Amino acid sequence: MTTLDSRPAASPAAGLIDARGPRFGAAVTAVVYAIVLLTIPSALAAVLLVVQLVAHGLGAVLGVRSQPYGVLFRKAVAPRLGRPTEFEDPAPPRFAQAVGLVFAAVGLGALVLGATPVAYVAVGLAFAAAFLNAAFNFCLGCEMYLIGKRLLGPRTA
Protein backbone atom coordinates (compact mmCIF):
# COMPACT_ATOMS: atom_id res chain seq x y z
CA MET A 1 0.00 0.00 0.00
CA THR A 2 2.66 2.49 0.91
CA THR A 3 5.16 3.80 -1.55
CA LEU A 4 7.87 2.66 0.84
CA ASP A 5 7.09 -1.00 0.32
CA SER A 6 7.06 -0.73 -3.44
CA ARG A 7 10.53 0.76 -3.55
CA PRO A 8 13.34 -1.55 -4.55
CA ALA A 9 14.88 -2.84 -1.35
CA ALA A 10 18.37 -2.08 -2.53
CA SER A 11 17.74 1.63 -2.85
CA PRO A 12 15.85 3.08 0.08
CA ALA A 13 15.34 6.82 0.23
CA ALA A 14 18.56 8.58 1.11
CA GLY A 15 19.64 8.31 4.72
CA LEU A 16 17.13 5.70 5.81
CA ILE A 17 18.15 2.51 7.60
CA ASP A 18 16.81 -1.04 7.73
CA ALA A 19 14.11 -0.85 10.43
CA ARG A 20 14.99 -4.35 11.67
CA GLY A 21 18.43 -3.17 12.86
CA PRO A 22 17.32 -1.05 15.84
CA ARG A 23 14.68 -3.66 16.68
CA PHE A 24 17.37 -6.36 16.86
CA GLY A 25 19.55 -4.04 18.94
CA ALA A 26 16.67 -3.45 21.35
CA ALA A 27 16.23 -7.20 21.80
CA VAL A 28 19.93 -7.67 22.62
CA THR A 29 19.78 -4.68 24.96
CA ALA A 30 16.70 -6.11 26.73
CA VAL A 31 18.52 -9.41 27.31
CA VAL A 32 21.56 -7.59 28.70
CA TYR A 33 19.42 -5.53 31.08
CA ALA A 34 17.48 -8.63 32.16
CA ILE A 35 20.73 -10.38 33.11
CA VAL A 36 21.85 -7.24 34.98
CA LEU A 37 18.56 -7.22 36.94
CA LEU A 38 19.07 -10.85 37.89
CA THR A 39 22.68 -10.35 39.01
CA ILE A 40 22.55 -7.03 40.89
CA PRO A 41 24.65 -6.49 42.97
CA SER A 42 27.65 -8.22 41.44
CA ALA A 43 30.74 -7.64 39.37
CA LEU A 44 29.00 -9.27 36.39
CA ALA A 45 26.15 -6.74 36.62
CA ALA A 46 28.65 -3.87 36.66
CA VAL A 47 30.61 -5.26 33.70
CA LEU A 48 27.42 -5.76 31.66
CA LEU A 49 26.34 -2.20 32.47
CA VAL A 50 29.71 -0.92 31.25
CA VAL A 51 29.26 -2.89 28.00
CA GLN A 52 25.77 -1.51 27.58
CA LEU A 53 26.93 2.00 28.44
CA VAL A 54 29.57 1.83 25.70
CA ALA A 55 27.05 0.41 23.20
CA HIS A 56 24.54 3.19 23.93
CA GLY A 57 27.31 5.78 23.87
CA LEU A 58 28.57 4.75 20.43
CA GLY A 59 25.00 4.72 19.10
CA ALA A 60 24.21 8.13 20.55
CA VAL A 61 27.45 9.88 19.59
CA LEU A 62 28.35 8.25 16.27
CA GLY A 63 24.84 7.25 15.16
CA VAL A 64 22.93 3.98 15.02
CA ARG A 65 25.05 2.67 12.14
CA SER A 66 27.98 2.58 14.57
CA GLN A 67 25.99 1.05 17.43
CA PRO A 68 27.71 -2.31 18.06
CA TYR A 69 24.46 -4.32 18.03
CA GLY A 70 23.52 -2.57 14.79
CA VAL A 71 26.88 -3.52 13.30
CA LEU A 72 26.35 -7.12 14.47
CA PHE A 73 22.92 -7.09 12.82
CA ARG A 74 24.28 -5.79 9.52
CA LYS A 75 27.28 -8.14 9.37
CA ALA A 76 25.89 -11.35 10.86
CA VAL A 77 22.09 -11.29 10.98
CA ALA A 78 20.80 -9.31 8.02
CA PRO A 79 22.62 -11.47 5.41
CA ARG A 80 20.68 -14.51 6.71
CA LEU A 81 17.33 -12.74 6.51
CA GLY A 82 15.47 -11.63 3.41
CA ARG A 83 15.90 -8.20 1.92
CA PRO A 84 14.66 -5.37 4.08
CA THR A 85 11.17 -4.12 3.30
CA GLU A 86 10.86 -1.39 5.91
CA PHE A 87 13.17 1.56 6.26
CA GLU A 88 13.20 4.23 8.90
CA ASP A 89 14.78 7.50 9.84
CA PRO A 90 17.85 6.90 12.06
CA ALA A 91 17.10 9.94 14.27
CA PRO A 92 14.51 8.32 16.60
CA PRO A 93 16.62 5.23 17.44
CA ARG A 94 19.66 7.43 17.91
CA PHE A 95 17.73 9.56 20.38
CA ALA A 96 16.66 6.36 22.15
CA GLN A 97 20.35 5.40 22.47
CA ALA A 98 21.02 8.71 24.20
CA VAL A 99 18.15 8.12 26.63
CA GLY A 100 19.45 4.59 27.27
CA LEU A 101 22.91 6.01 27.90
CA VAL A 102 21.55 8.15 30.75
CA PHE A 103 19.77 5.22 32.39
CA ALA A 104 22.79 2.92 32.03
CA ALA A 105 25.02 5.60 33.56
CA VAL A 106 22.68 6.14 36.51
CA GLY A 107 22.39 2.38 37.03
CA LEU A 108 26.15 1.86 36.90
CA GLY A 109 26.84 4.82 39.19
CA ALA A 110 24.29 3.60 41.72
CA LEU A 111 25.71 0.08 41.62
CA VAL A 112 29.27 1.29 42.16
CA LEU A 113 28.19 3.57 45.03
CA GLY A 114 26.17 0.81 46.65
CA ALA A 115 22.79 2.47 46.09
CA THR A 116 21.24 -0.83 45.03
CA PRO A 117 17.57 0.32 45.04
CA VAL A 118 18.42 3.17 42.65
CA ALA A 119 20.24 0.69 40.40
CA TYR A 120 17.14 -1.53 40.31
CA VAL A 121 14.92 1.41 39.32
CA ALA A 122 17.27 2.73 36.62
CA VAL A 123 17.95 -0.70 35.10
CA GLY A 124 14.27 -1.67 35.45
CA LEU A 125 13.23 1.40 33.44
CA ALA A 126 15.95 0.79 30.86
CA PHE A 127 14.77 -2.82 30.52
CA ALA A 128 11.16 -1.65 30.13
CA ALA A 129 12.16 0.73 27.31
CA ALA A 130 14.26 -1.89 25.49
CA PHE A 131 11.54 -4.54 25.86
CA LEU A 132 8.81 -2.22 24.56
CA ASN A 133 10.99 -1.38 21.59
CA ALA A 134 11.84 -5.01 20.81
CA ALA A 135 8.39 -6.50 21.40
CA PHE A 136 6.07 -3.70 20.27
CA ASN A 137 8.26 -1.40 18.17
CA PHE A 138 7.38 1.29 20.70
CA CYS A 139 10.04 3.95 21.40
CA LEU A 140 9.51 5.11 24.98
CA GLY A 141 12.13 7.85 24.84
CA CYS A 142 10.65 9.23 21.62
CA GLU A 143 7.19 9.37 23.20
CA MET A 144 8.57 11.18 26.23
CA TYR A 145 10.32 13.69 24.01
CA LEU A 146 7.26 15.78 23.12
CA ILE A 147 5.96 15.61 26.70
CA GLY A 148 9.30 16.98 27.89
CA LYS A 149 9.24 19.71 25.24
CA ARG A 150 5.70 20.65 26.28
CA LEU A 151 6.73 20.99 29.89
CA LEU A 152 10.07 22.71 29.36
CA GLY A 153 9.73 24.47 26.02
CA PRO A 154 9.17 28.22 25.67
CA ARG A 155 5.74 29.71 26.08
CA THR A 156 4.87 32.62 23.85
CA ALA A 157 1.15 32.90 24.54
Add this chain to the structure above:
Amino acid sequence: MTGIVVLLVVLVAASAFGLYRRRTDGAMREIEIPADAHDAAHVPGQPRGAGHAHQGDRLEASDLGTELGDRATLVQFSSAFCAPCRATRVVLDEVAGQVDGVVHVEVDAEANLDLVRRLDVRRTPTVLVLDGDGAVRVRAAGAPRKADVVAALGTFL
Protein backbone atom coordinates in the same frame (compact mmCIF):
# COMPACT_ATOMS: atom_id res chain seq x y z
CA MET B 1 15.49 -12.34 44.42
CA THR B 2 14.62 -8.65 44.11
CA GLY B 3 15.88 -8.74 40.55
CA ILE B 4 13.45 -11.50 39.55
CA VAL B 5 10.55 -9.55 41.04
CA VAL B 6 11.57 -6.34 39.24
CA LEU B 7 12.03 -8.25 35.99
CA LEU B 8 8.60 -9.91 36.20
CA VAL B 9 6.78 -6.72 37.27
CA VAL B 10 8.32 -4.80 34.37
CA LEU B 11 7.55 -7.61 31.90
CA VAL B 12 3.89 -7.79 32.94
CA ALA B 13 3.39 -4.01 33.10
CA ALA B 14 5.20 -3.32 29.82
CA SER B 15 3.34 -6.13 28.03
CA ALA B 16 -0.03 -4.85 29.27
CA PHE B 17 0.87 -1.32 28.17
CA GLY B 18 2.21 -2.51 24.82
CA LEU B 19 -0.91 -4.55 24.06
CA TYR B 20 -3.20 -1.68 25.11
CA ARG B 21 -1.22 0.73 22.96
CA ARG B 22 -1.29 -1.62 19.98
CA ARG B 23 -5.08 -1.85 20.24
CA THR B 24 -5.74 1.89 20.57
CA ASP B 25 -2.90 3.31 18.46
CA GLY B 26 -4.16 5.40 15.59
CA ALA B 27 -7.82 4.88 16.50
CA MET B 28 -10.00 7.72 15.25
CA ARG B 29 -12.20 9.34 17.88
CA GLU B 30 -15.07 11.57 16.91
CA ILE B 31 -15.14 14.87 18.77
CA GLU B 32 -18.49 16.14 19.97
CA ILE B 33 -19.17 19.64 18.84
CA PRO B 34 -21.07 21.79 21.34
CA ALA B 35 -24.24 23.29 19.87
CA ASP B 36 -22.92 26.84 20.22
CA ALA B 37 -19.48 26.13 18.82
CA HIS B 38 -20.18 27.75 15.50
CA ASP B 39 -21.88 30.79 17.04
CA ALA B 40 -19.12 31.61 19.47
CA ALA B 41 -17.00 33.95 17.44
CA HIS B 42 -13.30 33.51 18.04
CA VAL B 43 -11.38 36.74 18.34
CA PRO B 44 -8.09 36.26 16.48
CA GLY B 45 -5.07 36.69 18.68
CA GLN B 46 -7.01 36.05 21.88
CA PRO B 47 -6.21 32.88 23.76
CA ARG B 48 -9.11 30.50 23.99
CA GLY B 49 -10.50 29.33 27.30
CA ALA B 50 -8.64 26.46 28.88
CA GLY B 51 -10.33 23.10 29.20
CA HIS B 52 -11.70 23.14 25.69
CA ALA B 53 -8.78 21.30 24.19
CA HIS B 54 -10.95 18.51 22.84
CA GLN B 55 -14.45 19.87 22.64
CA GLY B 56 -15.32 22.42 20.05
CA ASP B 57 -11.82 23.44 19.08
CA ARG B 58 -11.43 25.30 15.84
CA LEU B 59 -8.34 26.01 13.80
CA GLU B 60 -7.82 28.77 11.31
CA ALA B 61 -5.38 29.33 8.50
CA SER B 62 -3.37 31.62 10.81
CA ASP B 63 -2.98 28.79 13.36
CA LEU B 64 -1.48 26.49 10.75
CA GLY B 65 0.28 29.06 8.61
CA THR B 66 -1.43 27.71 5.51
CA GLU B 67 -4.89 27.65 3.94
CA LEU B 68 -7.39 25.06 5.12
CA GLY B 69 -8.95 22.60 2.69
CA ASP B 70 -12.34 23.57 1.25
CA ARG B 71 -14.03 20.49 2.63
CA ALA B 72 -11.59 19.05 5.15
CA THR B 73 -8.04 19.39 6.47
CA LEU B 74 -5.88 16.56 7.78
CA VAL B 75 -3.59 18.12 10.38
CA GLN B 76 -0.61 15.99 11.37
CA PHE B 77 1.58 16.88 14.34
CA SER B 78 5.09 15.49 13.86
CA SER B 79 8.42 15.68 15.65
CA ALA B 80 12.04 14.87 14.90
CA PHE B 81 12.13 11.65 16.96
CA CYS B 82 9.06 9.98 15.57
CA ALA B 83 9.34 6.83 13.49
CA PRO B 84 5.60 6.41 12.67
CA CYS B 85 5.33 10.02 11.42
CA ARG B 86 6.76 9.01 8.05
CA ALA B 87 4.15 6.34 7.42
CA THR B 88 1.41 8.71 8.57
CA ARG B 89 2.62 11.36 6.11
CA VAL B 90 2.37 8.85 3.28
CA VAL B 91 -1.17 7.79 4.27
CA LEU B 92 -2.51 11.33 4.70
CA ASP B 93 -0.87 12.55 1.48
CA GLU B 94 -2.55 9.70 -0.36
CA VAL B 95 -5.98 10.49 1.07
CA ALA B 96 -5.57 14.22 0.37
CA GLY B 97 -4.57 13.39 -3.20
CA GLN B 98 -7.58 11.17 -3.73
CA VAL B 99 -10.38 13.21 -2.16
CA ASP B 100 -11.23 16.61 -3.66
CA GLY B 101 -11.13 19.58 -1.31
CA VAL B 102 -9.06 17.77 1.30
CA VAL B 103 -5.55 18.96 2.14
CA HIS B 104 -2.84 17.52 4.39
CA VAL B 105 -0.98 19.92 6.67
CA GLU B 106 2.00 18.75 8.69
CA VAL B 107 2.83 20.75 11.81
CA ASP B 108 6.22 20.58 13.53
CA ALA B 109 5.11 20.05 17.13
CA GLU B 110 8.37 21.35 18.59
CA ALA B 111 8.10 24.64 16.72
CA ASN B 112 4.42 25.11 17.64
CA LEU B 113 4.33 24.31 21.34
CA ASP B 114 1.56 26.79 22.05
CA LEU B 115 -0.70 25.06 19.55
CA VAL B 116 0.39 21.68 20.96
CA ARG B 117 -0.61 22.77 24.46
CA ARG B 118 -3.85 24.37 23.36
CA LEU B 119 -4.94 21.21 21.56
CA ASP B 120 -3.48 18.96 24.27
CA VAL B 121 -1.30 17.03 21.82
CA ARG B 122 0.77 14.55 23.82
CA ARG B 123 2.20 12.29 21.16
CA THR B 124 3.42 12.36 17.61
CA PRO B 125 1.91 11.61 15.27
CA THR B 126 -1.39 13.11 16.39
CA VAL B 127 -3.88 13.61 13.57
CA LEU B 128 -6.79 16.06 13.65
CA VAL B 129 -9.46 15.96 10.98
CA LEU B 130 -10.98 19.42 10.49
CA ASP B 131 -14.18 20.11 8.61
CA GLY B 132 -14.54 22.91 6.07
CA ASP B 133 -15.00 25.43 8.89
CA GLY B 134 -11.84 24.33 10.65
CA ALA B 135 -13.67 22.63 13.52
CA VAL B 136 -11.88 19.57 14.93
CA ARG B 137 -14.21 16.68 14.13
CA VAL B 138 -12.05 13.59 14.51
CA ARG B 139 -8.79 12.96 16.31
CA ALA B 140 -6.24 10.15 16.49
CA ALA B 141 -3.11 9.67 18.59
CA GLY B 142 -0.67 7.37 16.81
CA ALA B 143 -0.43 6.39 13.15
CA PRO B 144 -3.94 5.92 11.69
CA ARG B 145 -4.78 3.41 8.97
CA LYS B 146 -5.85 4.75 5.61
CA ALA B 147 -9.32 3.17 5.79
CA ASP B 148 -9.90 4.83 9.16
CA VAL B 149 -8.91 8.23 7.78
CA VAL B 150 -11.32 7.82 4.87
CA ALA B 151 -14.06 6.67 7.26
CA ALA B 152 -13.37 9.69 9.50
CA LEU B 153 -13.88 12.02 6.53
CA GLY B 154 -17.10 10.14 5.78
CA THR B 155 -18.56 11.10 9.15
CA PHE B 156 -19.12 14.67 8.00
CA LEU B 157 -18.42 15.00 4.27
